[in-house]
Amino acid sequence: MIPASFDYHCPSTLQEAFTLSQEFGEDAKYLSGGHSLIPMMKLRFSEPAHIIDISRIQGLKYIKEEDGILKIGAFTTEADLEFSDLCNDKYPILVDVSKLIGDPSVRNKATVGGNLAHGDAANDHPAVMLALKANIVAEGPGGTRNIPIAEFFRGLFETALGQNDILTEIQIPATKAGNGGAYNKIERKVGDYATSGVAVNLTVDTSDTVVDIGIGLTNVNPVPMRVSRAEEALKGNKLTQELIEKAGKIAGEDCSPTADLRGSEDYKRSITKELTIRTINKAWERAKASL
Amino acid sequence: MKKEVTINVNGTSYTEEVEPRLLLVHFIRENLELTGTHIGCDTSHCGACTILLNGDSVKSCTIFTVQADGAEIATVEGMMQDGKYHPLQESFKEYHGLQCGFCTPGMLMRAIDFLKHNPDPTEEEIRWGISSNLCRCTGYNNIVIAIEKAAEKMREVEVETVA
Known part of the structure; x- marks a missing residue:
């Protein structure tokens, strides 16, 4: 499959990229790892006249803790997350998710920033970042903006990023004692989109009372969603299997899956419930281990 | 342009x-x-x-x-250096890690990168490690064995390869 013709631009600074984007407007698309955009171009679902390859802009590939925040540069690849010592030690939820994205070769190229900026509810990072209550840093010709993840996803393939904006960093509150997260998804085969996926980030105190919780869902809603009602049911309460079961039930009820080749609506609600129960338990296990 | x-x-x-x-x-x-x-x-x-x-x-x-x-x-x-097969190629040949051979070049390249990160993998890790590559002939068993055996050899000897 041959994509439509385009002109290729390869800026070396953000400023050059913004200038090109302003010049070509809607005829241009930014390209990073390309593992969402290029398949769409090969199918000619997307035919941009100008490709602005931002992947050679230096300094946007890092995973570091700074001032109580975990900062992930937008060009960090999924494989970088998967093999990061910092993530393996302190942020296992990020290792869970990276290992379930695409396949090993795709992960060598696909970027975390791209996974979010694409705005696809079938992608896995949106649910994880919703659960982690992340902050998105976007830079554009007008300067830098901080966008809370709860305000980032606007609709189908639509985000809070403006036409010329580039997502540059993802900020996550640094993990602390009592905090644990987990991600899991059901997929028909490696590389498939999730039939359903659940991300949980949980903080408990020494008596197993929920201090804070975030639950995000993958591919069972038109827009990446947090299960606020389940979070409210858990917060401030002592964790029990009955309560976790209740949160799972709410997740199954509150999502809006559509029937497709991956299963019926009922089936997706059912596995969303079960996955939520399992993933809360996994996060709880990790949270307790950190106390 | x-x-x-x-x-x-x-x-x-x-x-x-x-x-x-x-x-x-x-x-x-x-x-x-x-x-x-x-x-x-x-x-x-x-x-x-x-x-x-x-x-x-x-x-x-x-x-x-x-x-x-x-x-x-x-x-x-x-992969071949000085007329000699890479241990992975040798191993695919010895343990029948291919039938029609169509997936083999990709499978070999993937195996090089996989063993770089994990030089001493378990069977399950190999199966996940090659999950980016489809084979429609072998049922994968002999590919997994070939990679396992090549890994053993590669841990013993320094392998010269462009990769």
Whole structure:
């Protein structure tokens, strides 16, 4: 499959990229790892006249803790997350998710920033970042903006990023004692989109009372969603299997899956419930281990 | 508008003018006539087009040639050194890690990158490690065995390869 013709631009600074984007407007698309955009171009679902390859802009590939925040540069690849010592030690939820994205070769190229900026509810990072209550840093010709993840996803393939904006960093509150997260998804085969996926980030105190919780869902809603009602049911309460079961039930009820080749609506609600129960338990296990 | 690229493939530097939309797999197969890298699904699923880009396994059907400007690439043609098979090639031959052979070049390139990260893998880790590559003949068992045996050999001897 041959994509439509385009002109290729390869800026070396953000400023050059913004200038090109302003010049070509809607005829241009930014390209990073390309593992969402290029398949769409090969199918000619997307035919941009100008490709602005931002992947050679230096300094946007890092995973570091700074001032109580975990900062992930937008060009960090999924494989970088998967093999990061910092993530393996302190942020296992990020290792869970990276290992379930695409396949090993795709992960060598696909970027975390791209996974979010694409705005696809079938992608896995949106649910994880919703659960982690992340902050998105976007830079554009007008300067830098901080966008809370709860305000980032606007609709189908639509985000809070403006036409010329580039997502540059993802900020996550640094993990602390009592905090644990987990991600899991059901997929028909490696590389498939999730039939359903659940991300949980949980903080408990020494008596197993929920201090804070975030639950995000993958591919069972038109827009990446947090299960606020389940979070409210858990917060401030002592964790029990009955309560976790209740949160799972709410997740199954509150999502809006559509029937497709991956299963019926009922089936997706059912596995969303079960996955939520399992993933809360996994996060709880990790949270307790950190106390 | 064509763009000039310089790409090092298996130790040889090539400079050519290419259309930006030219996929890397087509550049390798058609411009360089290195047809060991195969096109299978053409949708980044099957892994037949897997090459090493600056040491990392990637699917060359989902990368534009212009993105690889300045990069070092290794394809299956670069595995043999001084007329001798790479231990992975030797092992695929010895343990029947192939039948029709179509997936083999991609499978080999993927195995190089996998063993770089995990030189002493379990069977399950190998199965996950090659989950980017489809084989429709072998049922994978002999591929897994071949990679396991090659890993043993590679832990014993330093292997010289462009990858």
